[in-house]
Amino acid sequence: MNMIVLMTAAGAPLAMLGLSTPVAPERNCIFMIHPQITSAVFESREGKIVFPNRPTEYPCRYARTKSGADVAFTNQNGWRFEVRIGRGDEGSWKARLDDDVVGGRAFSAFGDGNRDRGKPRGSAPPTPPDIRVRIRRFSGLCGSPCRDGSQAE
Numbered sequence: 001m002n003m004i005v006l007m008t009a010a011g012a013p014l015a016m017l018g019l020s021t022p023v024a025p026e027r028n029c030i031f032m033i034h035p036q037i038t039s040a041v042f043e044s045r046e047g048k049i050v051f052p053n054r055p056t057e058y059p060c061r062y063a064r065t066k067s068g069a070d071v072a073f074t075n076q077n078g079w080r081f082e083v084r085i086g087r088g089d090e091g092s093w094k095a096r097l098d099d100d101v102v103g104g105r106a107f108s109a110f111g112d113g114n115r116d117r118g119k120p121r122g123s124a125p126p127t128p129p130d131i132r133v134r135i136r137r138f139s140g141l142c143g144s145p146c147r148d149g150s151q152a153e
Helices: 045-050
Strands: 003-007 013-019 026-033 057-065 068-074 080-086 090-097 100-108
Touching: 003 080, 013 045, 045 100, 080 100
Parallel strands: none
Antiparallel strands: 003 013, 003 100, 013 026, 026 057, 057 068, 068 080, 080 090, 090 100
């Protein structure tokens, strides 16, 4: 999981949380403005907490759990963020400062990002990085003599 989308409690797009690779217990993360954010959401309470002054890279804790993944970090204004993503790539986020709490929905935009590790998901197994795959779907359309020496019709 390298990208998590954060939304307000009402479901409005707010931010994208980018996580550094490789997947490790200690990673770096940074908030990016979601391309579909509205000015009202940017100026909202959630927007001011998520985007306090300037983009900053935060050290964060990343842990895979039985139910999904947890990400936790503290921003430059002291807000403690906790993001929980379930097995279905959906979850929630919470930011806490003393007794003040704000939160919303979250989802992993690109799944868990571990398609080339462990058990394959879906119908096609992963291709190792050092293997070249050639698709011969259009080999019958050659204009020059084909492999058997005959001309294509």
